[in-house]
Amino acid sequence: MLSLPEPTVYQSSKCFTTYGTMSYPDPKQLPTKGKPWSILLATDFIHKVDVIITAESVDKVKEKLSNDAFAPKYSRVIMTLGDILTGQFFTQYIKIGNIMMLSECKIGVANVFTLKNGLLKMCLDKETYERAGLVGQPHGVEGKRGLKPRWVVEYDLRSPASFPGKKGFDRLIYACKNVFNQPLTWLFLNLSQTPDPDPLVGFAPVKYTSSPFIMADRHTLIPVITPPQSSLGKGGKLDLEEFATDMYEWLSLVRLDSPRITAGDKIDPYLSRYSVPNVQGDPKPVTLCKVSWQGFIDPNWTRQVLIDLILSTSSRSWFAMSTSSFEKGVAGKGGDCMILRPANSPGEYVMWDVHGHE
Helix, strand or coil, rough: EEEEECCCCCCEEEEEEEEEECCCEECCCCCCCCHHEEEHCCCEEEEEEEEEEEEHHHHHHHHHHHCCCCCEEEEEEEEHHHHCCCCHHHHHHHHHCEEEEECCCCCCCCCCECCCCCCCCEEEEEEHHHHHHCCCCEEECCCCCCCCCCCEEEEEEECCEEEEECHHHHHHHHHCCCCCCCCEEEEEECCCCCCCCCHHHHHHEEEEEECCCEEEEEEEECCCCCCCCHHHHCCCHHHHHHHHHHHCCCCCCCCCCHHHHHHCCCCCCCCCCCCCCCCCCCEEEECEEEEEEHHHHHHHHHHHHHHHHHHHCCCCCEEEEEEECCCCCCCCCCCCCEECCCCCCCCCEEEEEECCCC
């Protein structure tokens, strides 16, 4: 387990590294259990996906990955919280359907609302929390809640108790009318069949398609992609940690399009001493391609991307896929998941799972 620098007054983010083997995916029976699939599906409110692949392999998957019909789609809509919790929208999309919603947010300043799997989560400042009169929990461990403490309130909207006439739900509706009555901009993603007629139409949604951005012809030196054999034996934990640290740093620089990993980079060592790790012999530059999507993305879609990469590329080649999620109301709560399939290692993978902790 590798720790990253502490970003806030709350507990630091943690990076959990896994080196394992996954079964060959069946397109007719999509995997849901076991790593890395369970981690991918648990990464919610994703805003960016990156695929790093060699130029010789990208042609096999480029046609599908660059197709707008395959690209993730979402909407932006302006609604009050009361609009969501009443009428046909509440009945069709929350009680019957399955949606994800994330309100506009300025981390650490504004109140933030999220909705997933019927669970409404509100991250509120002290003043709003006290005015709303709802029951919640303070965020963060005692003694490390900062100068602007936040409170988290949760409601299971699919519960039988979430109906008009129930005391707790009526209290929430009262707070919507008197406290949470300002229109908010939401990102909206429908994970089930769209109702007919669609209750969302009355709120004039703006629809978006996350078209892929492709950056090709990046010439870089490649480190040794395969984990060392010593990491499989007794006492190999330190070797695996060193490999995982070096690879995560290198792949992150590729994602950032950093010139430090470009072949022939001549940066002054006073400014940067970084060099590509584990480069053996007289290396030749390799051409990489990065495909990126940005928007409001369904975790099931990221699973499909990983399956397509596995099924379409040769086991002799390597690729990496990463997902980054929104920070939801408190700094340091964004998540990041990166999966690397090494070359000449069928079924093997290295995964970095980065997320914040209470």
